[in-house]
Amino acid sequence: MDLPINPPVEPMLAKSVPQLPTDPGLTYEPKWDGFRCIIFRDGDEVELASRGGKTMTRYFPEVVEQARRQLPERCAVDGELIVIRRDGPGGQPRLDFELLAQRIHPAASRVKLLAETTPADFVAFDLLALDDELLTDRPYPERRGRLEKALAKVRPPVHVTQVTTDPETARRWFDVFEGAGLDGLIVKPADLPYEPGKRLMFKVKHARTADAVVAGFRWHKSGPVVGSLLLGLYDDAGVLHHIGVSSSFTAARRKELLDELEPYREVGGDHPWVHGDHERGQRIPGGVSRWTGGKNLEWEPLRPELVVEVGYDAMEGDRLRHTAQFFRWRPDRDPRSCTYDQLERPIRYDVDQVLRGDPAATVGDGRDRA
Known part of the structure; x- marks a missing residue:
């Protein structure tokens, strides 16, 4: 593999804050409850790198195949591996971290079976490299624009996470998206470069x-x-x-x-x-x-x-x-x-709406008491 940036790479991280920041120029996106994963692709060679530099390639053969089919020929894309449960209470699709955790199994036969029965999706949210160009020193809005263009034609189970610059929309997301299994919001400053391993983003979680x-x-x-x-x-x-x-x-x-x-x-x-x-x-x-x-x-x-x-x-x-x-x-x-x-x-909510970025996903409030 010969990319402008090669594994192992520690993903950029976020530090917890008690309240949603609202400074000008911030971008908000859903915080996915899955496995952080940077996908490196150089032609047919694909590596799924986890936080901590460990490889997850052998555990998610279906994601490797989707990377070959849908990601640019040569790229490094930061994102999240998730598993969606579609047979849970209420019948609404939602994230299921336990099903995802079960995907890490030593037996090859089990890996193959789980790849078929509980396949993972990949949600992309940052672009580190494209072709021979390293993008980590570029400000986040530029990387986001390049990500959207490079992945404009992807289809499920590959997704590009939705974003907003409106704090009020972000607050609604924080309330509503939890019902789909998400666990908060990630907040990115406008001039943010990509610095591996550093906590330069912010995260707001329910407490x-x-x-x-x-x-x-x-x-x-x-x-x-x-x-x-x-x-x-x-x-x-x-x-x-x-x-x-x-x-x-x-x-x-x-x-x-x-x-x-x-x-x-x-x-x-x-x-x-x-x-x-x-x-x-x-x-x-x-x-x-x-x-x-x-x-x-x-x-x-x-x-x-x-x-x-x-x-x-x-x-x-x-x-x-x-x-x-x-x-x-x-x-x-x-x-x-x-x-x-x-x-x-949280109120029940359809994770497919979050992934599609449907307009309906930006509205809604209220909570259910158990």
Whole structure:
């Protein structure tokens, strides 16, 4: 491969900001919940490079083929690999990060099967090189214009992300697009060159809190300290469902948590997750899936009497999409009051509209409560 820029290249990154910037000259675009990927193409030679410089080429043969069919003969295009689920609740297409994560598999036969059953799309949002021309030192609006021209004829499953320079449109996108599985907005200054590995863009993500029951924990791989807290919420029928984990702790905090959890470790045989209520569709921890692979999912039950306030960004169905952030214990809260009713869920939205840039994708407001 002989391009003006060749792998490995660390993609340019974004730093989190609490509110949407509105300075003149900013460009806003959806933040896709997928795998960051720079596609390098030099004729028939194609490389899919992930953040961190690792190759993903062997895992996404269908994307490699689409790159050969639709991308310019010689180019480097920054974007995101996504998987769209079309058979989920409500029947509306939306992003599914778990299905995407399952695509990283060591067995060639499995890679081939998943490429057919859960194929990935590629969403392009920046152009680093075209033919013999390096574009990384050009300002972002110029690169965007060149990207649109170079990829003007692409068709799904290859896309060019939509953008806007209007803050009000961006705010509507922030509210509405979450319902299609997106997780915020990326904001780019007008004079921005492409500087690999540097956090020169901005990202705005949803931030929420919830009170959850701590009904178990997992050990940390380093030794006899807490690895993660297992979180639960009650449904309308009084069934406690496992919704996710909180796990980002310092080594010292993991030791402290073990002491704090000790009084709740004497558990009787009536723990709500030990056997599970399958007739009611209860979600419980444990079990090995394609996503977790051989990961040790053994867990220790706790009496469901502890309540913790956690931060989360979004829900995926009836569970947290990402790991929750531990904020504080809530001894003043009754565990039975920790229900789904407190959660804010986005309105359902069609990800195909976002990808197509339909005019309808720029309007809409309101939220559904679980």
